[in-house]
């Protein structure tokens with residue numbers, strides 16, 4: 063009998079201890095320089111005009127509080143992801159994220175990229191500096207992931223086997239170059255990429271699962287997937303849990319903390335629901351998604367966790 067999934071953030075830690083998990087590893091959170099983060103929050107405040115629905119950011123605190131709350135939720139390690147919306151930003155955002163990841167308890171150093179001259183140089187430097195995760199945001203950046211300017215960068219990532227969280231799906235907004243068929247062409251050219259399809263490819267969940275089955279190094283993250291907010295706009299297919307069975311070791315916890323319009327516990331409850339819906343998933347699946355697989359991707363398995 064599996065323990066009840068958490069309905070409030072306070073119930074997360076007791077749930078984890080009943081599952082025998084030391085904590086959570088979250089591959090998809092966002093920390094940014096304050097000035098940039100406030101612009102992102104202003105965008106969510108106007109979500110009614112962008113998305114046609116309200117998006118009240120749940121964890122809208124100053125940075126020290128956001129970090130403390132994340133630790134209190136039980137998150138032992140996390141990837142703080144940054145992303146540019148235009149050229150000339152990715153390099154300094156990456157420098158910020160490398161420093162932030164190094165200096166912050168629980169965080170890993172990360173990087174981002176944009177199709178521009180010099181991208182292979184700053185990404186290469188970041189990889190040598192020890193980044194553990196990279197973010198590529200096709201929708202916000204409005205770039206074509208097949209852009210020849212990015213080819214060397216994808217090659218560097220494949221060679222380094224560092225996971226790249228790619229937001230390439232049409233959700234929540236269709237972009238000029240979104241679509242899993244477009245990113246599928248990048249995978250065909252770089253089949254060894256450790257790509258993590260953000261939001262499980264929302265709303266093209268079936269195509270995302272096909273890519274995971276085709277490419278052994280491709281993963282899905284759970285970010286915003288299956289929560290009430292998303293089910294209204296991009297519902298999961300009925301056979302979701304059954305389809306996770308063959309790829310159960312390639313699904314990783316992601317949350318979009320702190321920019322989510324609902325409590326963190328809701329994401330965990332959704333994942334708990336998938337695990338309970340198919341006997342072949344259950345507790346082993348939860349352990350893999352919430353801890354083992356993201357820890358392996360972020361290279362934490364041989365350390366004592368990232369918290370120091």
Ligand SMILES: [Zn+2]
Pocket residue numbers: 090092285318
């Ligand atoms: Zn995100």
